[in-house]
Amino acid sequence: MTTPRQRHRRGRLAAVGGLAAAALAITLAVPAQAAGSTLQAAAAETNRYFGTAMAAHYLNNSTTMNVVNREFNMITAENEMKMDAMQPNRGQFNWSSGDRIVNWARQNGKQVRGHALAWHSQQPGWMESMSGPSLRTAMLEHVTGVATYYRGKIHSWDVVNEAFADGNSGARRSSNLQGTGNDWIEAAFRAARAADPGAKLCYNDYNTDNWSHAKTQAVYNMVRDFKSRGVPIDCVGFQAHFNSGNPVPSNYHTTLGNFAALGVDVQITELDIQGSGNSQGEQFRGIVQACLSVARCTGITVWGVKDTDSWRASDTPLLFDGNANKKAAYNYTLDALNAGGTTATPGGQAGPQPTQQPTQQPTQQPTANPTTPPPTGGGTCTATYSEGEKWNDRFNGVVTIRANGNISSWTSTVTVRSPQRIIATWNASPTWPSANVMVMRPAGGGALANGQTASFGFTVQHGGNWTWPTVSCSAS
């Protein structure tokens, strides 16, 4: 049965070609649910966030801040956490503007995307003139210094920003950082992981939206290489700055899906689209539908609130006009979020790195015959909690699921006590029925034969409460 509102949404969806058609089957499969009346509420229906960039000067404008607070639950500092702002003089960090944004976000229940640890642009003057090994050292010191200072407060870091060239070369962008050696990107990721093991680590770039473009392919090949060699990367950010010269591609869902298939989350990180009226709205809708068609597309961030605050204000590329009124693009975006899609299933990031890397490739092939059908169920399971590493502000926990009899899958519930908050997970897919309850499901096949075990882990920011989480499990 459909409600009038659903029929209305479906009718509008059906009128769209290309992108919309790709997402349509998924959209129609979603059961009826209450419509979210704000962007963040509507995105949360499919376990996604909806964010905005925010400049420090927004804090002086109560009209803008009312919109930020009402509509968004993920905040990116527009300029205040870039290299020049964070370390204006070598060895002297200036946290003041970054802190204003991060503190406002956290005090208002928002999460924060960190932007950006290493970038060829917006470097402080002292760094711009450096090169070679001394620049490499300075870059790594910067990554470590900033990620350590904000440890535990950042949902995802843009560890490296815009490192590939435009055009058809598929080459790295020529820059002082690239001049320190081709491995500078992975060195930055390793430093970021060591400094803040709980944050997701992203590579972020623009003009990587069209699957057939050389730059998109080049970034894809780098991420595939990183995943195959264990370089700690968790996500890829697609900036998504669109205009008439760089329109929304009809294969956007293919791009997002192919990256996600490498085993990373994908996030739309700086969305803005030149235009106005319904035409602009339809393009925003296409982007939302593309994200909602990919389970590992975990959130969307627009690059500012009001058109007049945009880095390219004359393009009127945002969701609110200069008076903070909702534009047509806002309504299209909200409707597309409410129309639903896949439930987002963020991958777990690695958490603290293992202290030792495996020294050699496994010499044995798996002994199980891959054609053996998985156990068909009927058994039960038990969940056991064990303590992991502990830090001043957080601790790791591991849950082991044991099959009693054959099971075809399992679900495990983890409950933490206020003010504890789970800030990272790995080896299973979480959903969040409430702030302190996490339901984990197997990331792949969940079948276990009698006596077999599976385990997953998570990081708890404890806020002074060291009580162990309660865990349980049910089998099917």
Ligand code: G3I
């Ligand atoms: O704050 C100074 C002001 O004191 C001075 O009078 C004025 C004179 O030019 O400049 C002001 O700083 C400007 C700053 O934005 C704050 O408005 C800088 O010149 C200007 O270069 C800077 O632009 C930023 C741009 O990054 C720099 O690369 C934009 O705000 C910011 O939106 C933009 O964001 C980037 C992302 O980080 C990466 N992806 C692309 C995106 C858009 O370019």
